Amino acid sequence: MCESERSFLLLVGSVLAGQTRLKTSSVLIIGAGGLGCPAALYLVGTGIGIYILYGYIIYYSNIISYMEYNWSHIGLVDYDVVEENNLHRQLLHDEGSIGKPKVTSAAEALKSPCSNWSITSIRSYQSSSGSQCYLGPRLLLFDGSYTQFRNVKLQSKNGDCVVCGTSPTITELIDYVEFCGSSPNDKDKGIKLLNDDERITAQELARKMESDEKFVLLDVRSNSEFEICALPDSVMFLYQ
The missing domain is CATH 3.40.50.720 (NAD(P)-binding Rossmann-like Domain)
Structure with a gap:
């Protein structure tokens, strides 16, 4: 010991x-x-x-x-x-x-x-x-903001639950990957939200900024991130 x-x-x-x-x-x-x-x-x-x-x-x-x-x-x-x-x-x-x-x-x-x-x-x-459904008499909640734990007593199992009740009507879950078209994590490099003609590389943006071309550059990051650093002439746009 x-x-x-x-x-x-x-x-x-x-x-x-x-x-x-x-x-x-x-x-x-x-x-x-x-x-x-x-x-x-x-x-x-x-x-x-x-x-x-x-x-x-x-x-x-x-x-x-x-x-x-x-x-x-x-x-x-x-x-x-x-x-x-x-x-x-x-x-x-x-x-x-x-x-x-x-x-x-x-x-x-x-x-x-x-x-x-x-x-x-x-x-x-x-x-x-x-x-499956969360089955258990208690749920432990952890608040990371204040480093606090809270124990919540849960109700007993619902016999009419459509998933885990005595006569379930939902017997299988949807396939997350198939439904969303991406893996359930933030490391899926294959995800593609925009077409190629809707994207711009850093090199292309630099050439536009050095030319006389007129365009608006929107920065959709948070206010604190924008204050730390931002590209010249960019406009902060808080997307919600």
Whole structure:
């Protein structure tokens, strides 16, 4: 048992039963980005995911029993890799993580204080196959703006639900890729929203700006981005 593991069981004022519940809890985190990183960090900080191989359970400096822990677990799911523009807000990643799968980078960072954390990294995204209604007694909401958690008690399963009720009328989901014409992630390079004659390259724009041709250049980025930098004579147009 490393010192950090021992500290979880020696939290002043905590009840042994409460600490045991944490050690027997498992969490699946979808996304290892701006919200998944702090969520995973705080969950690990509470002791979820700890893996203790044969250790004494210590409560107020008294040895209670001797047993093996192998119950708690954390899963990370994300399809993306770490990019430089992620580092300022996805704090489990650093410069050495650039190019790595986010789930790999996050798992390495979470295990850095103590290697005895049980963390599974899954590089994937949820597709239409295997999706279902959210069934469970509680929903955990995480507010990334204020780093706050809120636990909401859900209603019991609706027997009249058209998807998961006793007599469902929707028995299969639409294929997201087929319906939208693009992959359900932001890395689909094949997506094409404009025709070739509706596009302009940076080189073509530079030639137009150097010529006497009259045109209007609209910048549809946010006000803050426009204030940071903008092309000469461009006009800010907030598209909503």
